Amino acid sequence: MTITYVYGKNLYINLTNRCPNACEFCLRSTGDHVGDSGSLWLEREPAKEEILADLKKRDLSQYAQLVYCGFGEPTYRLEDIKWISANVRKISSIPIRINTNGLSDLIFGRDTAPDFAGITDAVSISLNASTPEKYDAVCHSEFGLQALPAILTFAKRVKQYVPTVIMTVVDTLPADELEACRRLCADAGAEFHVRTYSEDWTG
Numbered sequence: 001m002t003i004t005y006v007y008g009k010n011l012y013i014n015l016t017n018r019c020p021n022a023c024e025f026c027l028r029s030t031g032d033h034v035g036d037s038g039s040l041w042l043e044r045e046p047a048k049e050e051i052l053a054d055l056k057k058r059d060l061s062q063y064a065q066l067v068y069c070g071f072g073e074p075t076y077r078l079e080d081i082k083w084i085s086a087n088v089r090k091i092s093s094i095p096i097r098i099n100t101n102g103l104s105d106l107i108f109g110r111d112t113a114p115d116f117a118g119i120t121d122a123v124s125i126s127l128n129a130s131t132p133e134k135y136d137a138v139c140h141s142e143f144g145l146q147a148l149p150a151i152l153t154f155a156k157r158v159k160q161y162v163p164t165v166i167m168t169v170v171d172t173l174p175a176d177e178l179e180a181c182r183r184l185c186a187d188a189g190a191e192f193h194v195r196t197y198s199e200d201w202t203g
């Protein structure tokens, strides 16, 4: 069972296979791994203690970043992320990032942004579309048209607690849609990253 895996210069943590979305570009629909990670489908969710033990087997100084990103939405395990990050901070100065779909407020039914204070240096949010309808058409979220407004609210809020907030889109979007996403991102005060549509969903 793959709990942590290396991709490029970073070390990734595969916490869960739960996700409220079914994005059309999701690697989960076309494969089971990233690079040589091995299958990212989990037999069960690893306990937070198992994750920390797995991390401690590695030399964290060898990686550029530690990233919560696997075959699912990491923030389902927000409480465990807090615990893991606090323990990693005791043994390493490795920069930490959480890759998220930005839907934790809807997952938990509350404002989750304050929970991110201190547990990560960066949050990377998949924006994917510029309107609730377009988002729903691509991401098929169980939250329907509520999803995109909640993501934008989350992005603005979490910026108050985390030094770096990035919003990403894939480079297959038409130019006008890319520009509309860029404006939403600027409104939220986040950095805008256009990621290559390829095997790599980890950036």
Ligand code: SF4
Residues within 6 Å of the ligand: 019, 020, 021, 022, 023, 025, 026, 027, 028, 071, 072, 073, 101, 139
């Ligand atoms: S939010 Fe991420 S894990 Fe979930 S379906 Fe979309 S790409 Fe896949």
